[in-house]
Amino acid sequence: MSEPLETVGELAARLAAGATSARALVERSFERLDALDPALHAFLFTRREAALAEADASDARRARGERRSPLDGIPVALKDNIVQAGEPASCASRILAGYVSPFDATVVARLRAAGAVIVGRTNLDEFAMGSSTENSCAGPTRNPWDPSRSPGGSSGGSAAAVAAGIVPAAFGSDTGGSIRQPAALCGVVGMKPTYGRVSRFGLIAFASSLDQIGPFARTAADCALLLEAIAGHDPHDSTSLPEPAPDFSRALTGDVSGLTLGVLREADDQSGMTPGVHARVSEAVAELERAGAKVREVSLPHTRFGIAAYYLIATAEASSNLARYDGVRYGRRAADGAGGITALYERTRAEGFGAEVKRRILLGTYVLSAGYYDAYYRKAQQVRTLLRRDFDAAFEACDAIVLPTTPEAAFRLGEKSSDPLALYLADVFTVSANLAGLPGVSIPCGLDAGLPVGFQILGRPLEDATVLRIADAYQRRTEHHLARPPR
Amino acid sequence: MSRISRAEVERIAHLARLRLEPAEADEARRRLEAILDYVAQLEAVDTRGVQATTSVIPLATPTRDDVPGELLAPEVAVANAPSARGSAFTVPRVLDDEAEG
Numbered sequence: 001m002s003e004p005l006e007t008v009g010e011l012a013a014r015l016a017a018g019a020t021s022a023r024a025l026v027e028r029s030f031e032r033l034d035a036l037d038p039a040l041h042a043f044l045f046t047r048r049e050a051a052l053a054e055a056d057a058s059d060a061r062r063a064r065g066e067r068r069s070p071l072d073g074i075p076v077a078l079k080d081n082i083v084q085a086g087e088p089a090s091c092a093s094r095i096l097a098g099y100v101s102p103f104d105a106t107v108v109a110r111l112r113a114a115g116a117v118i119v120g121r122t123n124l125d126e127f128a129m130g131s132s133t134e135n136s137c138a139g140p141t142r143n144p145w146d147p148s149r150s151p152g153g154s155s156g157g158s159a160a161a162v163a164a165g166i167v168p169a170a171f172g173s174d175t176g177g178s179i180r181q182p183a184a185l186c187g188v189v190g191m192k193p194t195y196g197r198v199s200r201f202g203l204i205a206f207a208s209s210l211d212q213i214g215p216f217a218r219t220a221a222d223c224a225l226l227l228e229a230i231a232g233h234d235p236h237d238s239t240s241l242p243e244p245a246p247d248f249s250r251a252l253t254g255d256v257s258g259l260t261l262g263v264l265r266e267a268d269d270q271s272g273m274t275p276g277v278h279a280r281v282s283e284a285v286a287e288l289e290r291a292g293a294k295v296r297e298v299s300l301p302h303t304r305f306g307i308a309a310y311y312l313i314a315t316a317e318a319s320s321n322l323a324r325y326d327g328v329r330y331g332r333r334a335a336d337g338a339g340g341i342t343a344l345y346e347r348t349r350a351e352g353f354g355a356e357v358k359r360r361i362l363l364g365t366y367v368l369s370a371g372y373y374d375a376y377y378r379k380a381q382q383v384r385t386l387l388r389r390d391f392d393a394a395f396e397a398c399d400a401i402v403l404p405t406t407p408e409a410a411f412r413l414g415e416k417s418s419d420p421l422a423l424y425l426a427d428v429f430t431v432s433a434n435l436a437g438l439p440g441v442s443i444p445c446g447l448d449a450g451l452p453v454g455f456q457i458l459g460r461p462l463e464d465a466t467v468l469r470i471a472d473a474y475q476r477r478t479e480h481h482l483a484r485p486p487r
Numbered sequence: 488m489s490r491i492s493r494a495e496v497e498r499i500a501h502l503a504r505l506r507l508e509p510a511e512a513d514e515a516r517r518r519l520e521a522i523l524d525y526v527a528q529l530e531a532v533d534t535r536g537v538q539a540t541t542s543v544i545p546l547a548t549p550t551r552d553d554v555p556g557e558l559l560a561p562e563v564a565v566a567n568a569p570s571a572r573g574s575a576f577t578v579p580r581v582l583d584d585e586a587e588g
Contacts, residue, residue: 098567099567100566100567102559102563102564102566102567103559195543195544196543196544209541209542209543235551238548238549239542239544241544242549302532305528305529305532307525308525308526308528308529309529311522311526312526312529319503323504326504327569328568328569328576328578329565329567329568329576330567330568330569331567331569332569333569333570336579339579340579340580340581341578341579341580341581342504343579344578344579345504346501346504346505346506347506349503349504349505349506350505350506350507353505358505358507358511358515359515359518359519361503361505362496362499362500362503362505362515362519363519363522365499365502365503366491366495366499366519369499369502376526376529378539379529379530379532379534380526380529381539381540381541382532382534382537382538382539382540383529383532383534384539384540385537385538385539385540386532386534386537388540388543420518420522421521421522421525435540436543437543437544461543
């Protein structure tokens with residue numbers, strides 16, 4: 001089997017130097033996929049022939065002296081909730097069986113314009129609802145570090161594909177931690193940009209006020225390249241921000257002196273963090289302090305209500321977004337039977353959705369229903385405001401907040417699947433960034449009993465570059481991101 | 488005291504257009520109860536006079552010029568339909584349906 005694919009930066013340099021070709025990279029990618037994915041199950045769909053043809057086109061451009069971007073000829077993977085024209089998009093749900101997208105997501109159109117080669121579509125929790133990739137109708141993805149463990153979720157397939165070196169980069173979506181948490185559990189870098197930084201057009205919606213597309217890679221420097229390719233305003237998404245996307249790579253100075261990092265006061269940390277996670281994260285903070293950053297305590301008193309507010313808001317929005325799966329316009333439809341169209345809707349949705357998706361649709365419908373709206377949904381939105389104010393106040397005192405990505409390293413498959421609430425609590429450190437719309441990145445900061453630990457950096461809205469700069473400075477001084485799964 | 492009754496679960500399921508088997512409805516009631524118990528912690532937060540956040544970005548609706556552009560062609564729009572005739576989706580009887588639903 002070929003070696004794990006190197007970083008995007010390294011591969012781009014080797015392509016530019018004529019030391020490899022896009023075809024060779026795509027062939028290596030599929031060689032590893034063929035060898036590893038039967039056990040990992042990171043991919044739901046692949047597009048081998050199309051990818052090889054696109055790689056050849058990239059090589060032809062290079063032969064003519066053209067290069068569309070640093071991503072030209074680089075193989076990448078997409079979470080199976082980001083649509084590509086002519087390709088399936090199932091969201092790991094039976095209800096979208098057979099669906100073929102008639103259009104490109106804006107992110108996909110931009111990646112293709114940049115010359116990136118999409119090799120396949122990765123596994124996820126159904127409609128991105130979960131934190132373990134066990135809620136996939138196609139079965140779970142396994143963690144490359146230990147196949148008895150979960151890769152996290154919901155973007156578990158994308159995280160596992162990068163960790164296993166099948167692709168140097170992949171894309172996911174993060175609604176409550178669905179990029180950062182699997183990145184942490186698989187020992188790779190995962191970034192959730194500022195809400196609105198990246199277009200959501202063509203991202204199959206879960207919770208529209210929280211969803212954001214972002215990259216997975218091995219380094220923060222790669223994430224900067226990937227974000228440059230996809231960020232920016234999109235007329236197709238009225239929530240995409242008008243501010244032009246900066247040159248994220250240029251912000252990576254390696255220098256954190258003059259920056260102040262906020263760490264959470266003990267009283268705010270009610271997480272059940274394991275000693276190993278606490279130790280690794282403390283060491284990472286100390287490393288950045290040695291690099292010249294100042295560290296001070298900050299308080300985010302309302303983050304302890306984050307999970308509760310998140311599940312009310314996310315399920316309410318999901319119940320509305322998922323109303324479109326009715327067996328009429330696309331996807332699976334139940335067999336005709338007694339009753340008119342209402343009965344058809346009810347049977348189609350009963351057969352098509354998995355248990356967790358049904359649970360969330362029911363909760364969301366309940367909290368939006370007459371008599372409960374103020375008590376649950378509006379209350380959660382008010383708590384969201386208080387949480388945002390906490391962050392506003394904290395960012396008066398610091399430039400970024402550093403904390404663990406998850407309270408513990410990768411858990412065993414099946415360990416939490418019997419108790420949804422236990423799994424929800426795994427998102428305790430990640431949901432706040434979604435509620436407040438902040439940029440956040442998770443980077444590897446060492447191992448706990450042989451499993452990766454994630455270090456999370458949150459920034460002010462639109463300060464994605466600061467977050468990446470801190471992550472990159474850390475990676476220049478340490479080697480934790482170079483660790484590979486043991487095989 | 489239970490926060491949500493079996494009858495309420497069935498009413499919600501109908502609003503959500505989800506048909507639940509009796510065992511599923513029991514399970515859903517038990518799970519929803521656990522989640523509602525958990526989120527009840529929000530009752531302790533003083534939110535008097537606090538604005539609700541519906542979006543983290545300003546909600547001024549952007550406008551653009553009304554310019555004709557490329558849209559999905561009708562045959563493309565129905566290409567994924569489980570059942571279509573020409574450029575139309577086909578569905579079971581709709582009229583009178585709510586009376587029985």
